[in-house]
Amino acid sequence: MRNFILSISSIFFAFACIAKLSQAQEPILTIHAVDFPPYEIENPGIDSLLGFDVEVVVEAFSRVGRQAVVDYRPWKRIVAMAKSGTTVAMLSCEKSPGRGEYINFSDPISKATRTYVASADFEGKVPRTMEDAKGMKILVISGYAAEKELKAANINYDPIIDDTSALRILLNRDYDLFYTAREFVEYIADGLKISDKIQYFDTGKQVYFHLCFSRKWVNSLALRDLFNQGLAEIRADGTYDAIHAKYK
Incomplete structure (x- = not known):
């Protein structure tokens, strides 16, 4: 019986290790933005604030086991990248005529x-x-x-x-x-x-601003839904409001 219990424990431990290894091997999601304080701040000051949309996106993805970083480029270049599928997503962007043809919009993240x-x-x-x-x-x-x-x-x-x-x-x-x-x-x-x-x-x-996922990125809809899940969690537990409070 003791050996059986040890075997079961070993199996659970192995599955836990596999899950952690799988998560660690997930590629970092690089999201693109322009300098747009207080939403996105390319060069943080002595307060080290990154922008509330940046913090919300990074934390929301963290809650669902993904790591996200924000890279800054000119806006027109970012739009071209979203159209071609060479960026995961644009931050922050609005719904506008024609944009839905190449974007899967997240739930609103700010206004x-x-x-x-x-x-x-x-x-x-x-x-x-x-x-x-x-x-x-x-x-x-x-x-x-x-x-x-x-x-x-x-x-x-x-x-x-x-x-x-x-x-x-x-x-x-x-x-x-x-x-x-x-x-x-x-x-x-x-x-x-x-x-x-x-x-x-x-x-x-x-x-309203959204995290705008390129339709041409692999698993775009799945990533959008995963992000929405994390966003809902940080809204529910007060983390979203705590992030925004730092910028007031």
Whole structure:
């Protein structure tokens, strides 16, 4: 009987070792993003904060036994990688026309407030909705969902490569508005010490960000579902809220 019990214990121990070895051999999931504080922070400061979307994604995957890291590239390159299947997923991205053709969207991981940013001395018509800005000189980041929104509404704009440049152009050149996410601008404006030089005109539109899995990546749907499982767990036990609390 003692030998039988030892044999059973040995079997369970062997299965446990195999499971741990299998998990250890799972490839690291490399997710791609652009610098977009406080959602994703490419170069953390002395507080070592990585961005709340980054922390949420890494922790959610950890809960289901997978290791994820975030690598930073220009947004248009990331989109091309998602279309070709050379990245697991894009972080963070919105649902927009055409994107579902090459993306499997996770459950929402965060949200943002659409706003028009203007210089503090702006004296033009106050835009209360996105359409109210028609006829003004507007900046928007090329390739972002915000650009598609302006295009769909037949609102003229000038595309710019990155958000920090857009703010500097807004303050130093002949532009009226910058269409973007308020939470992002508030965060970087504080770091750039320009909070007193800008103002916000919220449009009443709120958007949701997702982890966007490339449809061409092997087991894309299975990975999406696995991530959603981990995300649900960290929401339920308070970890999600604890992560976001660090950025307030």
